[in-house]
Amino acid sequence: MTYTVRAPAKINLHLGVGAPREDGFHPLLTVYQAVGVCDDVSMSRSAGWSLRVDVPDWIDPELVPLDGDNIVHRAALLLAAHHGLTEVHAEASIAKQIPVAGGMAGGSADAAAALVALDRLWELETSDDDLLQIAGVLGSDVPFALIGGTALGTGRGELVEPVADDATWWWVAVCHDVGMSTPAVYRHFDELHPDASPEPPSADDLLEAIAVGDVHALAATLHNDLQQAAFDLRPDLAEVIAFGEGEGALRGMISGSGPTCVFLNESADDARAVASAFSEKGHETVLVTHGPVAGAHVVTYA
Numbered sequence: 027m028t029y030t031v032r033a034p035a036k037i038n039l040h041l042g043v044g045a046p047r048e049d050g051f052h053p054l055l056t057v058y059q060a061v062g063v064c065d066d067v068s069m070s071r072s073a074g075w076s077l078r079v080d081v082p083d084w085i086d087p088e089l090v091p092l093d094g095d096n097i098v099h100r101a102a103l104l105l106a107a108h109h110g111l112t113e114v115h116a117e118a119s120i121a122k123q124i125p126v127a128g129g130m131a132g133g134s135a136d137a138a139a140a141l142v143a144l145d146r147l148w149e150l151e152t153s154d155d156d157l158l159q160i161a162g163v164l165g166s167d168v169p170f171a172l173i174g175g176t177a178l179g180t181g182r183g184e185l186v187e188p189v190a191d192d193a194t195w196w197w198v199a200v201c202h203d204v205g206m207s208t209p210a211v212y213r214h215f216d217e218l219h220p221d222a223s224p225e226p227p228s229a230d231d232l233l234e235a236i237a238v239g240d241v242h243a244l245a246a247t248l249h250n251d252l253q254q255a256a257f258d259l260r261p262d263l264a265e266v267i268a269f270g271e272g273e274g275a276l277r278g279m280i281s282g283s284g285p286t287c288v289f290l291n292e293s294a295d296d297a298r299a300v301a302s303a304f305s306e307k308g309h310e311t312v313l314v315t316h317g318p319v320a321g322a323h324v325v326t327y328a
């Protein structure tokens with residue numbers, strides 16, 4: 027029996043960041059959206075543990091660890107420990123489509139997918155609340171990858187609440203070969219904002235734009251507190267955003283901590299036109315996608 031679970035990448039429509047807490051984490055007020063760029067994680071029965079990773083030609087396989095540093099292995103150990111199991115038995119494989127270290131939470135998606143797949147494989151019937159709690163220990167973005175859709179994230183991002191969102195929003199994601207370190211971007215944010223408020227900025231206007239399904243209002247209210255820090259570390263990103271907006275995207279911004287740049291468009295056709303312009307300019311990995319889509323879900327029962 028093999029369970030394959032698909033989990034989506036995320037875009038932060040709003041990423042409000044407060045001053046670091048005593049535990050070192052930054053308090054966030056974020057609005058996540060799951061988009062249709064997904065990784066698949068498959069789990070089969072096995073006497074031991076093994077992990078393989080398949081990547082498309084535009085992802086460097088060296089970027090994804092195969093040992094205990096892979097978040098899928100950590101997810102397996104944590105789920106097992108939650109049920110009093112001391113060993114993990116599974117043949118795990120990850121089919122990646124989400125850029126690595128791109129600010130689209132690819133590792134988090136894999137962790138969420140692994141939790142759902144192993145819960146089925148090992149017949150654990152873990153409650154939703156427990157899965158969300160385990161996910162939050164694995165990483166701040168992992169609970170969102172479980173629920174998908176559009177959601178408000180608070181705490182350090184791990185406390186998630188679904189947001190009603192009936193629209194289809196069309197995105198272009200421009201990926202980069204060299205990723206960025208999320209901790210380095212946060213460190214630079216702290217240098218830029220030594221007097222940051224402990225309360226991250228609210229997303230009320232953006233949530234209103236989603237509630238009424240107004241793409242122009244959403245474009246006007248997209249917000250990422252990490253953008254300036256990402257621009258400072260990678261000045262080329264500001265040019266990428268200016269180019270996309272010049273080609274007709276309603277608004278471009280850095281996804282999460284970067285370096286992926288995402289562009290909101292008025293329609294699918296507009297998104298395809300912006301993507302073509304980037305391709306003609308020589309950008310190799312340009313994805314057209316839409317959100318919101320479902321969180322981690324089983325796609326095969328073979």
Ligand code: ATP
Pocket residue numbers: 089090091095096097098120125126127128129130131132133134136137167205208282283284
């Ligand atoms: P976020 O948006 O949550 O900050 P990200 O998209 O920027 O995440 P990831 O793709 O999750 O970054 O990868 C961050 C690092 O995690 C990688 O550089 C890699 O070393 C490590 N990693 C561990 N497991 C995985 C995995 N399954 N897939 C990708 N990277 C992984």
